[in-house]
Amino acid sequence: EIVMTQSPATLSVSPGESATLSCRASQSVRSNLAWYQQKPGQAPRLLIYGASTRATGIPARFSGSGSGTEFTLTISSLQSEDFAVYYCQQYYNWPPWTFGQGAKVEIK
Amino acid sequence: QVQLQESGPGLVKPSGTLSLTCTVSGGSIASTKFWSWVRQPPGKGLEWIGEIYFNGSPNYSPSPSLEGRVSISVDMSTNQVSLKLTSATAADTAVYYCARGGGGALAEPFDLWGPGTPVVVSS
Numbered sequence: 001e002i003v004m005t006q007s008p009a010t011l012s013v014s015p016g017e018s019a020t021l022s023c024r025a026s027q028s029v030r031s032n033l034a035w036y037q038q039k040p041g042q043a044p045r046l047l048i049y050g051a052s053t054r055a056t057g058i059p060a061r062f063s064g065s066g067s068g069t070e071f072t073l074t075i076s077s078l079q080s081e082d083f084a085v086y087y088c089q090q091y092y093n094w095p096p097w098t099f100g101q102g103a104k105v106e107i108k
Numbered sequence: 109q110v111q112l113q114e115s116g117p118g119l120v121k122p123s124g125t126l127s128l129t130c131t132v133s134g135g136s137i138a139s140t141k142f143w144s145w146v147r148q149p150p151g152k153g154l155e156w157i158g159e160i161y162f163n164g165s166p167n168y169s170p171s172p173s174l175e176g177r178v179s180i181s182v183d184m185s186t187n188q189v190s191l192k193l194t195s196a197t198a199a200d201t202a203v204y205y206c207a208r209g210g211g212g213a214l215a216e217p218f219d220l221w222g223p224g225t226p227v228v229v230s231s
Contacts, residue, residue: 043222043223044205095169096170
């Protein structure tokens with residue numbers, strides 16, 4: 001099973017600033033890496049797939065990078081609606097498909 | 109557009125069977141996509157349970173907490189995917205999501221999710 005580790009667990013950011021979240025895989029997942037956003041009481045929403053491709057309707061301030069075992073999600077100029085929990089997920093090696101433990105972006 | 113909606117009992121007794129249904133609307137379940145179940149215990153992260161293709165065998169998580177207790181099936185006549193989890197315990201208390209994606213060797217992200225349905229295992 002591939003273990004996904006996210007850091008930091010919590011990131012405090014002021015609106016308008018940028019946020020950078022990291023995700024590390026215990027073995028290479030090539031570019032089969034997705035990022036999801038989850039707000040309280042809601043289902044996760046796909047933001048990024050293929051490590052760097054934005055899903056339909058996702059604003060350009062969300063960007064993903066990386067390959068192999070190290071990945072980054074950057075949110076530039078944070079808006080109020082961006083404060084949420086973010087999960088990375090590998091879809092390279094299965095079963096099982098695995099998620100990171102989540103990273104909360106909170107208002108500073 | 110395609111939408112997913114989970115349904116089923118919100119309360120299950122310990123040692124009972126948790127049974128949920130995911131209804132696919134706005135499109136056919138017989139598409140080139142897999143359909144997965146993901147759960148999220150209160151205040152915790154996401155755990156993939158298993159997946160199924162409309163005409164194929166299901167794939168299940170080998171997690172010790174789930175192994176041997178999960179059954180996923182498809183009903184093409186009703187456009188539904190079903191989840192059964194036997195021998196339920198309090199550890200199975202979670203919000204259960206239906207999601208499109210997974211895919212075994214096809215390997216796709218979960219690009220569409222249902223709103224989720226909470227299930228509590230308690231006497």
